[in-house]
Amino acid sequence: MSAGARERIMARVARATASRPGVPHPGALVTLPAEDAVDAFVKRFTISGGEVARADPERPPGEWLTGFLRGLEPQVMGVAVGPDVPPELRPGLPAVAAAHAGAGISMAWSAAADTGSLVLPSTGTRAVQLLPPVHVVWVPAARVFARLEDALRELEAELPAALGLHSGPSKSADIGRTVVTGVHGPGRCIAAFS
Amino acid sequence: MHTRIGDYASRSREIIRGDLGVREAVTGATIAFDQKRLQGYAEVDADAWRRWAEGVKSHTLTHLDRYLTEAEARLEANGTEVHWAADAAEAREVVMSLAARHSVKSVVKGKSMVTEEIDLNPALEAAGIEVYETDLGEYILQLLGEEPSHILGPAIHKSLQQVQQLFADHLGSEPGGDPDTLARAARRVLRDAFIQSDMGITGGNFLVAETGTVALIENEGNIRLTTSLPRVHVAVVGIEKLVPCMADLAGFLQLTARAATGQPIGCFVSLVQGPAAHPDDDGPEEVHVVLVDNGRTNVLAHEHAWEALRCLRCGACLNACPVYRQTGGHAYGYVYSGPIGSVLDPGLLGLHEAMPLPFASSLCGACEDACPVRIPIPEMLLEWRREAQEEGLTPWKERAALKALASVATRPGLYRAAGRIGSRLGATGVARALPMLGEWAAERALPTPSGRTFRELWREGIE
Numbered sequence: 001m002s003a004g005a006r007e008r009i010m011a012r013v014a015r016a017t018a019s020r021p022g023v024p025h026p027g028a029l030v031t032l033p034a035e036d037a038v039d040a041f042v043k044r045f046t047i048s049g050g051e052v053a054r055a056d057p058e059r060p061p062g063e064w065l066t067g068f069l070r071g072l073e074p075q076v077m078g079v080a081v082g083p084d085v086p087p088e089l090r091p092g093l094p095a096v097a098a099a100h101a102g103a104g105i106s107m108a109w110s111a112a113a114d115t116g117s118l119v120l121p122s123t124g125t126r127a128v129q130l131l132p133p134v135h136v137v138w139v140p141a142a143r144v145f146a147r148l149e150d151a152l153r154e155l156e157a158e159l160p161a162a163l164g165l166h167s168g169p170s171k172s173a174d175i176g177r178t179v180v181t182g183v184h185g186p187g188r189c190i191a192a193f194s
Numbered sequence: 195m196h197t198r199i200g201d202y203a204s205r206s207r208e209i210i211r212g213d214l215g216v217r218e219a220v221t222g223a224t225i226a227f228d229q230k231r232l233q234g235y236a237e238v239d240a241d242a243w244r245r246w247a248e249g250v251k252s253h254t255l256t257h258l259d260r261y262l263t264e265a266e267a268r269l270e271a272n273g274t275e276v277h278w279a280a281d282a283a284e285a286r287e288v289v290m291s292l293a294a295r296h297s298v299k300s301v302v303k304g305k306s307m308v309t310e311e312i313d314l315n316p317a318l319e320a321a322g323i324e325v326y327e328t329d330l331g332e333y334i335l336q337l338l339g340e341e342p343s344h345i346l347g348p349a350i351h352k353s354l355q356q357v358q359q360l361f362a363d364h365l366g367s368e369p370g371g372d373p374d375t376l377a378r379a380a381r382r383v384l385r386d387a388f389i390q391s392d393m394g395i396t397g398g399n400f401l402v403a404e405t406g407t408v409a410l411i412e413n414e415g416n417i418r419l420t421t422s423l424p425r426v427h428v429a430v431v432g433i434e435k436l437v438p439c440m441a442d443l444a445g446f447l448q449l450t451a452r453a454a455t456g457q458p459i460g461c462f463v464s465l466v467q468g469p470a471a472h473p474d475d476d477g478p479e480e481v482h483v484v485l486v487d488n489g490r491t492n493v494l495a496h497e498h499a500w501e502a503l504r505c506l507r508c509g510a511c512l513n514a515c516p517v518y519r520q521t522g523g524h525a526y527g528y529v530y531s532g533p534i535g536s537v538l539d540p541g542l543l544g545l546h547e548a549m550p551l552p553f554a555s556s557l558c559g560a561c562e563d564a565c566p567v568r569i570p571i572p573e574m575l576l577e578w579r580r581e582a583q584e585e586g587l588t589p590w591k592e593r594a595a596l597k598a599l600a601s602v603a604t605r606p607g608l609y610r611a612a613g614r615i616g617s618r619l620g621a622t623g624v625a626r627a628l629p630m631l632g633e634w635a636a637e638r639a640l641p642t643p644s645g646r647t648f649r650e651l652w653r654e655g656i657e
Contacts, residue, residue: 005278009433009487013259016495022256025438026249029445030242044458083474099389115448115459123474126422130415148459149444156440159405161272161470162421162477165447165463170415174331174347175373176354177223183330183377184384185415185462 033146044116048168076102098127112148135186198527234456251504268406272468304417305329306397328416343523394420398431411460453566493541511561533561552578
C-alpha cells in the first residue's frame with residue numbers, strides 16, 4: 001500500500017507543479033551577528049528564563065559545581081551526569097538514575113547567541129537532559145556561536161541521531177494563561193561557564 | 195475527518211449568545227498573543243524576514259517533487275523508515291500497523307494538528323491502545339472530550355475555574371488549586387505515561403530535505419520526551435512541511451516562534467535525524483516518518499490556493515482576526531480554523547464541504563499583515579467566494595438579491611427610482627421586513643437614511 005501511495009502522491013505533485021514557474025530560492029536570511037557572542041547569549045538566555053552560573057576560577061570546576069548544587073533550593077542530593085561530561089567537570093555527588101536525580105549535568109555541544117540556545121546531542125543522554133527538575137549545562141565559551149544558523153551548519157555534516165535545543169526552562173501558559181515552569185521538562189535550566 | 199463546517203452560522207450564534215466565557219477567554223488570549231507577536235516582530239527586520247520566508251516556502255513548493263525525493267533518500271540513509279499516505283485512512287493504517295508490529299499498549303502524543311486531521315486517536319483507542327495527549331492544553335481537552343480550538347493554545351477557550359473543576363473530578367486535585375498545582379497534578383500522570391509508553395507520536399513543524407531532520411518546536415518539553423523515551427517514534431508530517439537545508443531551518447525556527455508567541459525560539463526544539471545509533475544514545479530504536487497528502491496536492495494544484503501551503507501553523511492570523519476572536523475555533527467545525535482555515539479547508543476538503551468558511555471574514559486584512567509567510571488570505575477568500583458563486587454554492591436568497599441588484603444597477607431610470615425610495619424609507623422597521631437586509635439588520639443598528647439620494651445631494655452641493 002505504501003509504495004502505491006508514494007507513486008500516486010509524487011505523480012499528483014508533479015502534475016500540480018508542472019505548469020507553475022519555479023520560484024528561485026532567496027538565498028540566506030541576512031541577520032547581524034552580535035559582537036560578543038557570550039554576552040549576547042547570556043542576555044538572550046536569561047530573558048527566556050534561563051540562568052547563568054560562572055565557576056569560581058580559584059577552585060576546580062567539579063568541586064565548584066558540587067557546592068553550587070548543594071546550595072540550590074531544594075538541595076540536590078543525587079545527580080545524573082551525561083557520559084560526555086569530562087571528569088574534571090563532574091560534581092562529587094552520588095550518581096542516581098535520571099528519573100530520581102535532583103539535577104542532570106550535561107555538556108553542550110555548542111550554543112547560539114541570537115536565540116539563547118544550548119545545543120545538546122542525544123548521546124548526552126536525553127534522560128539526563130529532560131527528567132531531573134534542574135538541568136545544569138556546561139558551555140565551553142569558545143563554542144558559543146553568534147547565530148543559530150552557524151551552530152546548525154557546523155553540525156550539518158555529522159549530525160547525531162537527535163539534537164535538543166534548550167533555550168530556557170520548561171513552561172506552559174495553558175491553564176488560565178498563567179505561566180508555570182517545570183511542566184514536563186526541567187523547571188530550571190542553568191548554563192554554567194568554567 | 196467528519197466536519198461540522200456547514201453549521202458555522204448556528205454554532206457561532208450559539209457560542210456568542212450562549213457561553214460568554216468562551217468569547218472572553220478567546221478574545222483575551224488572542225489579543226495577548228497578538229501583542230507578543232508585534233513585540234517579537236519589532237525586534238528584527240520582520241518585513242525582510244517575512245519576504246525571505248515567503249521566498250523559501252514558495253521555492254520549496256514549486257520544486258516539491260525534488261525535495262520530497264531528497265528528504266526520503268536522506269531519511270532512509272539515517273535509518274528512518276519512510277511511509278506515504280495519500281489520505282487520512284492510509285495514514286491511520288500506517289500508524290495502526292506500526293502499533294500492531296510493536297505490540298503497542300500505550301502511546302504518548304505531542305500536539306499535532308495533522309493527527310487531529312486524520313482522526314488518529316479514535317482509531318488507536320478502538321484498538322485498545324491507551325492514548326495520552328501530553329501537551330498540557332491538549333491533555334485538558336482530552337479529559338473533556340473536546341477538540342482543540344486554537345493551533346497554538348488548544349484550550350485557550352477554557353477558564354482557570356473550568357480546569358480546576360476538571361482536575362478535581364479526574365485527578366483528585368484539591369478544588370481551587372492554582373495553575374502551578376494543577377500543572378503538577380497533570381505532570382505526575384503524564385510522567386508515568388512517558389516512561390511506560392512504547393510509542394511516541396508527533397507531528398513535525400519542518401522536515402529538512404538535505405539532512406532528513408524532523409524539527410519540532412514547543413515550550414513544555416513534552417515533545418522532547420515523546421521523541422526520546424518510547425522505543426518507537428512516529429512523526430506524521432504533511433508533505434508541505436519541507437524546507438531545503440539547515441540554514442533555512444535556523445531562520446524558520448526563529449520566525450515561527452516570533453509569529454506565534456513573540457519568543458526568539460521555542461524553549462525546546464527537537465531535531466530528529468533517525469533512531470539511536472550510538473551506544474550512549476538512549477533514544478528510540480525506530481523512527482518512522484509518515485508523509486501525508488490528504489488533500490494537500492489538491493491545494494497545490496489550485497491556481498490561487500497553493501500559496502496557503504506556505505502556512506507554518508503559528509496561529510498569528512487567528513490571533514489577529516476580529517471574527518475568530520468572537521467565537522474561537524470550535525465554530526469553524528474543522529481542525530484548521532480562523533483565517534487560514536477559511537482558505538485552506540476549501541482546498542483540502544473541497545469547496546462544497548468547506549462552505550460557508552470563505553464568507554466567515556470581514557476582509558479587514560489583519561491576517562495577511564500578521565502572516566510570517568505573507569499568505570494573501572483576503573485575496574484567496576475573494577477567489578473562493580467567486581468560485582462558490584460560480585458553482586451555485588451561495589444561498590439562493592443571496593444569489594437572487596445580487597441578480598436583482600445587478601438588474602437595477604444596469605438600468606439608470608430604475609436605479610434612480612430605487613434610490614429615491616430607499617432614501618425615504620426612514621423607519622428601520624421597513625428595512626427589517628425586507629429579505630436579506632432584514633437578516634442583516636436583525637443583529638445590527640441600521641443607520642437612518644438621510645431622506646435625500648446621493649444624486650440630489652450632489653446637485654445641491656455636498657457640504
